[in-house]
Amino acid sequence: MILESKSILVNNNQTSYLESGDVDKLPLIFVHGFPFNKLMWENQLLELKSDYRCIAYDVRGHGNSEAGEVDFSVALFAEDLIAFMDALQIEKAVIIGLSMGGYIAMNAIEKHSNRFAGLVLCDTQCAADTAEGKEKRKKTIGFIERHGLEVYAEESLTNLFASASFETKQHAVSFIHNTILNTPASTVCRTLQALADRKEACSLLPQINFPVLILVGAEDKITSPEAARKMQGLIGSELVIIDEAGHLSNLENSTQFNFHLKEFLKRKIKPLR
Numbered sequence: 001m002i003l004e005s006k007s008i009l010v011n012n013n014q015t016s017y018l019e020s021g022d023v024d025k026l027p028l029i030f031v032h033g034f035p036f037n038k039l040m041w042e043n044q045l046l047e048l049k050s051d052y053r054c055i056a057y058d059v060r061g062h063g064n065s066e067a068g069e070v071d072f073s074v075a076l077f078a079e080d081l082i083a084f085m086d087a088l089q090i091e092k093a094v095i096i097g098l099s100m101g102g103y104i105a106m107n108a109i110e111k112h113s114n115r116f117a118g119l120v121l122c123d124t125q126c127a128a129d130t131a132e133g134k135e136k137r138k139k140t141i142g143f144i145e146r147h148g149l150e151v152y153a154e155e156s157l158t159n160l161f162a163s164a165s166f167e168t169k170q171h172a173v174s175f176i177h178n179t180i181l182n183t184p185a186s187t188v189c190r191t192l193q194a195l196a197d198r199k200e201a202c203s204l205l206p207q208i209n210f211p212v213l214i215l216v217g218a219e220d221k222i223t224s225p226e227a228a229r230k231m232q233g234l235i236g237s238e239l240v241i242i243d244e245a246g247h248l249s250n251l252e253n254s255t256q257f258n259f260h261l262k263e264f265l266k267r268k269i270k271p272l273r
């Protein structure tokens with residue numbers, strides 16, 4: 001880790017975050033996927049720091065953030081995001097959410113759309129889990145409770161990365177493998193339940209009145225380019241397919257990811273006065 005991590009109290013939990021760039025610049029808040037943490041955004045925090053205030057935090061229970069006692073839900077994570085912004089005295093930010101991070105951002109739109117200066121949805125979807133998806137998560141919870149995270153972590157990798165990444169992005173693969181293994185099993189199980197119970201967000205998308213960019217890895221097996229096109233149709237936003245990437249497009253092809261993110265921010269988001 002190059003950036004030093006900081007911590008702030010959010011809804012009674014110490015919440016860990018990384019920050020780069022000038023506090024007077026437009027804030028970008030990066031929300032990680034599951035079961036990862038703020039470190040997955042380090043490249044973007046370093047690449048965008050000259051023009052923006054860049055922040056990546058750990059969703060409760062993940063990374064170095066406290067978990068608290070209450071049941072996890074995507075709505076609770078969304079309230080944490082807004083409370084985190086309050087704690088840092090950020091009125092509006094561009095929220096950049098990958099997968100679960102996108103679920104959290106889309107959930108926050110319902111009550112807090114005035115807190116968004118823009119939104120970047122990466123490798124995510126607006127649909128809720130299907131009945132089979134919920135059943136699969138339930139079985140995974142039971143499996144992890146009995147056997148721990150090793151097999152789960154190993155099997156997850158296959159779906160997370162584009163096939164070529166196992167040869168060409170070995171550093172990213174082992175980073176994510178270790179990230180999963182270092183996440184507390186209780187957090188993984190509590191979050192799996194929260195993801196299974198989450199509401200759909202597709203019906204909220206047409207009401208969005210701030211700029212949106214959708215990014216998706218061409219080989220995303222978890223939240224496919226089709227799911228991204230569906231969101232694009234509902235929002236009328238831009239969509240870019242990232243080559244040579246699966247579900248973790250910011251890690252697998254950071255060059256293309258950062259290029260499109262910077263272009264979008266430059267073209268569509270007004271800088272702070």
Ligand code: MLT
Pocket residue numbers: 032033034035098099100101195222
């Ligand atoms: C993620 O990367 O956040 C997960 O794949 C989301 C999910 O399991 O639905």
